[in-house]
Amino acid sequence: MHLPDGFLSPPVWAALDLLAVGTIAGCVLRLKNTLADAAVPRMGMLGAFVFAAQMVNVPVAAGTSGHLLGGVLVASLVGPEAATLTMAAVFITQCLLFQDGGLLALGANVVNMGLSGTIGGWLLLRLLRMGPAWSRDLAVFGAAWFTVVATSALVSVELALSGTVPLGPSLIAMVGVHSVIGLVEGAVTLAVVRFVARARPATLDGTVLQVAR
């Protein structure tokens, strides 16, 4: 779902660039001298994993493919602030080294595919995790799935605000195809969270990796 340049109008991409820079700066300030040492190798490993996994497009419907976003996954394992920085590293590298996503649209891609999961999806996961123990896996899957669908709707709104395409048809098309792509997100997120949970169950929730502020 990487936006190239040209799809968004200057006011829209500029606003999203500002939002991305502001949020990243906020996360840096909140983490400074509080990030737990244990989160550092996780950030590196998860960043590398998300980058590699995003290269693997999975066929989802006739002539259409999708790939992992990863924001909910990373946030559930290192917390929202460290996840935001990790995801930003993914999109900055994709844009600058591999020309995946536009340079002006870099902030839009960070917001759409990063912050949507590391902050929005993470908050939803916290809410869903309050349910009974048997529903925990479902909560992870659901938060990851919903993040992809919500992101596709957000992209439609940005395209409409930019005057690129009317909201109605693009919303229907984007949400339709991404409700299928989201199933991949849910499955991969759940699989990796369970893998890490087996290795280190005590630190499943990213928040416990951060010392009290």
Add this chain to the structure above:
Amino acid sequence: MIPLDRRAIAVGIVIIVAIAAGGSLVASSSPDGLERVATDLGFEGRAATSHTSPMPDYTVAGLPPTLSGAVAGLVGAGVVGGLALVAGRLLAKRT
């Protein structure tokens, strides 16, 4: 604070290297959701390129296609992992 098991880290790195090196071989080349919608609704022509990159579309000039994607994947995963590690190291609590 106990760091991740060494064994879990080793297994994780093996998985990441396998995906980074082999992922491009099995990846679908079909358009992604947004590209598909852009084509169906006729706005794909608006896409513009405003910068150039050393490895556009995860290809390395001069390498055969199979090797090219693997090199791009390994380089990218290494760069992202390194950036995230450096960011984390700089922000980690001073002990």
